[in-house]
Amino acid sequence: MRIDANPTAVSAPQAARRDEFILRPATGIVDGVPRLEAMHALTEDQLRASFRNAEPDExxxxxxxxxxxxxxxxxxDFFAWRDPIxxxxxxxxIEQDGEAVGIVLRAADPSRVRSGMCNLCHTMQPGNQVALFAARRGGPEGRKGSVVGTYICAxxxxxxxVRLAPPLAPNEIRAERLADRRLDGTHRRVHAFVASVLGDSA
Structure with missing residues (x-):
């Protein structure tokens, strides 16, 4: 998943709604405010070893x-992708206490609503760009079929x-540290979602 500073790289619906791409590291200090630590680079083997709610054959x-x-x-702050196959x-x-922790998700049928909000990054999306994802819980609960679901960018x-800033209205001034609040809020919600899936098995 490559982050591109060129706004033309986003889809047409996104480009129509946003006019600024925020590109800043996920670590260090920005405007005197400590930022959350970025992830360490992970290999394919490390990614596979991170999954806590899937069986080895999966x-x-x-x-x-x-x-x-x-x-x-x-x-x-986290790494996510849809399976290309x-x-x-x-x-x-995610990275938790220096260790990669992953969960497997499964998307439901595409939504027919006109628009919806991702519960992780709090971005409003057209209906076909947000989907209900379910993740099997870790441990015994998951083996009994218990799942956790939420709406996420498809x-x-x-x-x-979250790095695509909403367009400003005429004479509007962007709120100070808006980007940092959005990034940190997404980080917290992603970690909370993973924790809700894995519970004590994390």
Whole structure:
């Protein structure tokens, strides 16, 4: 998942709604405010080893993103992608206490609503760009069929969506540190979602 500073790289609906792409590291200090730490670069083997709510045979079938080698880890608070082969499968990997922790997701049928909000990055999207994802819980609960679901950007590009600033109205001034609040809020919600899926098995 490559983060591109060129606004023309986003889809037409996104470009129509936003006019600024915020590109800043996910680590260090920005305007005197400490930023959350970026992820360490992960290999394919490390990504596969991170999944906590999938059986070994399921993990073996996971297809890595085609642009894995191009991932700009300094700009990632988490890593997420849709499976390029298994169309309904998706994956989120976070870094927790220096260790990669991942969950496997499965998308429901496409929504027919006109628009919806991603519950991770809080971005309003057209109905076909937000999807209900379910993740099997970790541990015994998951083996009994218990799942956790939420609405997420359909392509799991929350880390890019949150960097697309909404257009300003005439004479409007962008709120101070808006980008930092959006990035940090997304980070917290992603980690909270992963924790709700894995519970004590994390």
């Amino acid at each position: 993990v073996a079938e996971i297809a890595m993103p085609h642009d894995l080698l191009l991932a700009e880890w300094d700009y990632l 298994a169309a309904r499968s998706g994956y989120i990997v 392509d799991l590009s929350c880390h890019e969506s």
